Amino acid sequence: MTRLTEQAQGVYVIAVTPFKPDGALDLDSTDRMVDFYLEQGATGLTALGMMGEAPKLTAQESLAVVERILARIDGRVPLVVGVSAPGFAQMAELATKVMEAGAGGVMIAPPGSLKTDDQIVTYYKQAAEFLGDIPFVLQDFPLVTNVQVPVSVIARIVNEVPTCVCLKHEDWPGLEKITALRAEGTLDRRISILCGNGGLFLPEEMARGADGAMTGFCYPEMMRDVVRLMQDGQSDRARDLFDAYLPLARYEQQPGLGLAVRKYVLAKRGVIASDTIRRPGAGLTPAAKAEVDAMLTRQENRLKELN
Known part of the structure; x- marks a missing residue:
C-alpha cells in the first residue's frame, strides 16, 4: 500500500470508469487506462470521483473497479477513492474495504445539507471518527455540492482533524483561497493542496502555492508538464504549453458534457x-464530435510550433 500523506504533489488523475457499449463494466479498458495514466506521469490516481460516474455504480461494481485499478497499479502510486455517502455507515464500510484492498486514502465531499461553519466542522470530525486512521482528502467543490467552505473552516478541520492530509481545491473563483491557506499562521501544519476544475486554472493555482492537480483531462500529460515546469520556475514555458491545450480544456469543462468529451x-x-x-447520460452528437476533432487538429499544430 502506498499511503496518501501531506506531501502529495504532482498529478492525481481522476480516472474515468470505462463501460462497454451495453453499459457493462469494461475492466480490460480499465487496465489500459491505468497503464496510460502512469505512462503519462501520474503521481497518483483517484477513483469513484464525480467524473468517474460513481453514483451510477452498484456497491459491488465500485469495489470491483477499485480492486482492478489497484491490481494494475501494483503499489507504484497511491490510489484515492471517493467514499462520499449519505451516511457515515456506508462511508466507513466502503472506506474500510478499499483500504483493505490497498488504497492509499479516501476523498470526502460535504453533503448539501450542511449550512453553517460549525456543521461543516462537526461533519468532518464525525467522519474522521468513523474512518479511524484512514487519511482523507477534503473535497471543496461548492459549484456542485452547494456548500461554501471558507478558509477559516478549512483551517479548523486541518488543525483539529489530523487525518485530513489533503485539500482538493475546486472553488471558483478560488485563487485567493489558496493564497490565504498558504499564508503563515493560517494552518498549524502544511497539507497538500491539489486542484480540480479540469486544470483550467492550473498555472495560476501552482503560482499561488498549490502542489499539483487532482482532476481529469483527456491529455493528462499537459497537467504533468505544467506542474513540473511551474515547480522548476519555468512559468512562461508552462503557460505557453497550457495555452496550446486551453481550447480543448475549456470545451471539456462544459457542465453536463465534459465527461462525454x-x-x-x-x-x-x-x-x-x-x-x-x-x-442517465448521453454521448456527443456528430456536430460536437466534429468540433472536438477540429480542436485536436489545431492543438497538434500548436504543439508542433512549441517544439
Missing part, C-alpha cells in the same frame, strides 16, 4: 475501447 478523446487515443456514458 473526455471519454470520446480517450477512446480516439486508444485508451478505452468505447466512449459509452452509463445512463
Whole structure:
C-alpha cells in the first residue's frame, strides 16, 4: 500500500470508469487506462470521483473497479477513492474495504445539507471518527455540492482533524483561497493542496502555492508538464504549453458534457475501447464530435510550433 500523506504533489488523475457499449463494466479498458495514466506521469490516481460516474455504480461494481485499478497499479502510486455517502455507515464500510484492498486514502465531499461553519466542522470530525486512521482528502467543490467552505473552516478541520492530509481545491473563483491557506499562521501544519476544475486554472493555482492537480483531462500529460515546469520556475514555458491545450480544456469543462468529451478523446487515443456514458447520460452528437476533432487538429499544430 502506498499511503496518501501531506506531501502529495504532482498529478492525481481522476480516472474515468470505462463501460462497454451495453453499459457493462469494461475492466480490460480499465487496465489500459491505468497503464496510460502512469505512462503519462501520474503521481497518483483517484477513483469513484464525480467524473468517474460513481453514483451510477452498484456497491459491488465500485469495489470491483477499485480492486482492478489497484491490481494494475501494483503499489507504484497511491490510489484515492471517493467514499462520499449519505451516511457515515456506508462511508466507513466502503472506506474500510478499499483500504483493505490497498488504497492509499479516501476523498470526502460535504453533503448539501450542511449550512453553517460549525456543521461543516462537526461533519468532518464525525467522519474522521468513523474512518479511524484512514487519511482523507477534503473535497471543496461548492459549484456542485452547494456548500461554501471558507478558509477559516478549512483551517479548523486541518488543525483539529489530523487525518485530513489533503485539500482538493475546486472553488471558483478560488485563487485567493489558496493564497490565504498558504499564508503563515493560517494552518498549524502544511497539507497538500491539489486542484480540480479540469486544470483550467492550473498555472495560476501552482503560482499561488498549490502542489499539483487532482482532476481529469483527456491529455493528462499537459497537467504533468505544467506542474513540473511551474515547480522548476519555468512559468512562461508552462503557460505557453497550457495555452496550446486551453481550447480543448475549456470545451471539456462544459457542465453536463465534459465527461462525454473526455471519454470520446480517450477512446480516439486508444485508451478505452468505447466512449459509452452509463445512463442517465448521453454521448456527443456528430456536430460536437466534429468540433472536438477540429480542436485536436489545431492543438497538434500548436504543439508542433512549441517544439
